[in-house]
Amino acid sequence: MVLNKRRLLPILYISLALAISWVIVYTFRPNTVTVHLYYFPIILSAWFFKAPGGIISGLLSGFLAGPFMMLEVTENVNQLTVAWIIRLLFFSSLGAFVGLLFHRLQAHQINMIQQNERIIEQTNMANTDSLTSIPNRRKFDQVLQEIVGELSHKTTSLIILDIDHFKQFNDSFGHPKGDECLIEVAKTIQSTLKRPTDFFARYGGEEFVVILPNTDQKGALKIAESIRKKVAQLNIPNPNSRTKPFVTISLGAETFDKFSNFRKEEILNRADQALYLAKSRGRNQVVQLTSS
Template identity: 45%
Template sequence: MSRPTILIVDDEIANIEIMNAVLEDDYEVCFATSGQQALDLAREAPPDLILLDVLMPGLDGFEVCRQLKGDPLLADLPVIFTTGLGDTDHEMRGLSMGAIDYVTKPIQPAILRARVGNHVELKRLRDQLASMAVTDGLTGLSNRRYLQQSLTRETQRLARDGDWLSVIMLDIDFFKQFNDTYGHPAGDRCIKMIAAALMRAAKRASDLSARYGGEEFACILPGADPRAAELVAQEIRLQVQSLNIPHEGSRVSPIVTVSIGAASARCQPSRMGDLWIEEADRQLYRSKQSGRDRITVCDFDSRRIETC
């Protein structure tokens, strides 16, 4: 299990060294010596907690906190202000901006260790509760809510460099007939097996697999162009076929199959994540109309569509 990461932000190297010595045995510690560097590091790899100096040249701690809390991707990061100011007004200002605590300098090791530990544990519990709220109870995959949240984050992140994003939607063919033939407990087992096959196919750390609803699933593939999306879709199809689940009620195969639609495009600030969902769903419909057990991929920048 990886250790929590603490980002120390201070323009005085001596202060960083003191706090690092207090925390390094229990946490992964990284540091920034300016407000802008802190924002860049947080956006690149969000830490579990930020220790943020108030008085810095350029962007001071208050401005860094304001930008963090204004960024949907970083707004939930816990921030503890560190300062030599024994000023109630500054403390109130920091807390009103969303900081969770205040530590005064000179640093008292026992107090710093206790406060950081308490807030890291609170964040762990919040993350655990949040994970339960966005996990599908049957399959263990992400649920539709988390898929939509992740899609919003990914489109915003990838839009910075105009990177590719692909979304895959898939549906179990003739699933109603499967339930009618084998019963709902067998239907639940089938859904769980399809979910496991999906995880094996979309296996990069950045990929997200979700149960979209009923017998419908979705994948978010950051950085994947149309060709890469097609390869993942083909692997999903093969993984499902390899399960060899009997399906007497299917009109296309004696075993369970899936119809797949994929949508790919480069991210732009003006494009919302719903566009990928809508386009992937449209291609899923094309696959069903083409006879099911099909893959249809669309690059909705060029409007190029391929079905296989």
């Protein structure tokens, strides 16, 4: 049977520790200090192989210590045998106890890691839109609140976008195709945003939101226009749309900084007003409330 490579190295370490302990005990004769050296390979075995390893190492340590006990006990053979058995039992019991202790500690550590992973997974699920696999409105609210609370002199822009005449699309092709359309739009937004600090989410229904840190009005307009054009270039048919015979989007943008003195709700309201203007002006366009 070929030993697992991951187990071979610990076995070599344990064997080396046993050999060193044996040499030291042989050199300096058994006494209270030298005999305690056998604890090290026992603990090492218990660490790597838990209780079984601790017991085996304890038995080996007891056997290795046996020949030197004749130097400690010379009165009679019975006394020597009893002392040897006691030492075997003590070392093996020590190995079993330490091994079980390490097993409990490791099990507790694994349990804590699994609990943390479950918490992270549940948090991610709570913050992720199940259809598009992007952040949802709950996560967006958290991010926007953090940004508003930590604004420096840098400007931040918010874009709200809506798929034009999406109800007509669903009426024409059905909700499964509507879901596919939402997924494609989400992918297009994601491919347009280049910076790791840019954030976007599904706001609800056919609405999406984009947060652009350190982005002024001009930069926000450029990115919004890029998203609008890329969605149009998907050329997803929407024959009953009153805007174009393919899927288009309308976008409202708002730029703010710490001097704007806007609360989160006010920023959202202003971006939503810009989106309303984009729709009222014919859709398939970008409107910035700050420059409209």
